[in-house]
Amino acid sequence: MESITKLVRPNILALKPYSSARSEFDGEAEVFLDANENPYGEGLNRYPDPLQRALKAQISQLKGVPADRIFLGNGSDEAIDLLLRIFCQPGQDHIITLPPTYGMYKVSAGIADVAIRTVPLLPGFQPDVKGILSIANPQSKLLFLCSPNNPTGNDFTPATMRRLLDEFPGIVVVDEAYIDFSTQSSCLEWLKDYPRLVVLQTFSKAWGLAGIRLGMAFAVPALIRLFNAVKPPYNINQLTQQAALKALRDRETFEAQMLTLLAERERLRRELAALPFVQQVYPSSANFLLTQLEAPDTCYRYLMDQKIIVRNRSRVALCEGCLRMTVGKPTENDQLLTALQAFIPTNTSL
Ligand code: PMP
Secondary structure, eight states: OOOSGGGSOHHHHTOOOOOOTTTTOOSOOSOOOSSOOOSOSSSTTSOOOTTOHHHHHHHHHHHTOOGGGEEEESSHHHHHHHHHHHHOOTTTOEEEEOSSSOTHHHHHHHHTTOEEEEOOOOTTSOOOHHHHHHHOOTTEEEEEEESSOTTTOOOOOHHHHHHHHHHOSSEEEEEOTTGGGOSSOOGGGGTTTOTTEEEEEESSSTTSOGGGOOEEEEOOHHHHHHHHHHSOTTOSOHHHHHHHHHHHHOHHHHHHHHHHHHHHHHHHHHHHHTSTTEEEEOOOSSSEEEEEESSHHHHHHHHHHTTOOOEEOTTSTTOTTEEEEEOOOHHHHHHHHHHHHTOOOOOOOO
C-alpha cells in the first residue's frame, strides 16, 4: 500500500508526542496518583480516556470501520485544523478548495499561514476535475471535497470523487458532515482502497449534538497515529464521551428525527418553490435548502425582524441571490413559511 509518509511535514514525523503515565500502563490500576488530580468526585475529577476507547468501539460497530481507523476531534473543525498542521508546511505547501464551500477550510489555512488555491465548482455544483488536476503539484497537500456540499446541498458524483482519488497527488479529504441526510453512500467504503483518503463526519448534524463538539475522521491507521500524536492529549472531554455513548444507545430517537427532518425538507422545498418571489430551490441532500429569491437582502432582514435567522449567501459567487435555510422543527418551518407568505420583495441593499 502506498505510503502517506512522504506527504507529512518533517517536524511532525520527528515529533515525540506527549505521553501520560496512564497511557503507559496496561493493567487494571487501583490507586491513581500519577496525574495530580483531586481524588474526590464521581468521575469528573479524573482526566478522560485520551483515546476514547469505549466510544470508538461503538462508532466502529455503527460505521463498520475498525477502531484503529477512527480519530475523534473537538468537532470536525479540529480534524480540519490538525490535517493542516500534519501535512502543510507554512509558506511552502497549499490546500485546494472548491468554492462555494464550507468556510473553515480557508480560515484554518489562514491561521496556519498555509496558502489556498481555489477551483470553483462547475455549473451544477460538481468539481472541475480537469481544473483541479491541472493546478495540482507536489505542494498540493490537501484537497477538500465537501459532499454533500455546504452551502449548495448537492452530492458530488462517486465517479468524480474516485477520479480525484486516483489522480490527485495529495490527501483527499471528503467532508461528509451531511451524509446521513443523503441517499448517496458514504465514501467510508473506499477507505481500504485509498490510503490518501480521509473521511470527515460529525455528531453536530444528524445526531443533534452540535453542543458537545464531537467530530470523526476516518483514515488509514498510519494517519490516525499522526492525528493522535498532534492532538491535545484530552481533546474529547468526559461529558462529551458520555453524551455520545448515550445517544448511540438510542438509535430509535435518531431514526425518528431523521424521518421527520427528511419529510420536512421535502415539505419546505415544495412550499418555498410555490412562493411567487422564489426563483429556485436547489435540490438538497443535506438538512438545508439553498433558495434563490428576489430581493434576498430585504428578505434576510425582514426575517430577522420576525426573529427568524437564516444564512445570507447572496454575495457568495455561484450562490447569487440565495439564502440558505436550515430545516427546523415542523412548527419552526411553519413560522418561516408564514412569514415568507407575507413578504413583499422590494430591493434595498444591506
Ligand atoms: N463540515 C461542514 C461541511 C460543515 O457544514 C460544518 C459545520 N457547519 C462542519 C464541517 C463542522 O462541524 P463540527 O460541528 O463537527 O465542527
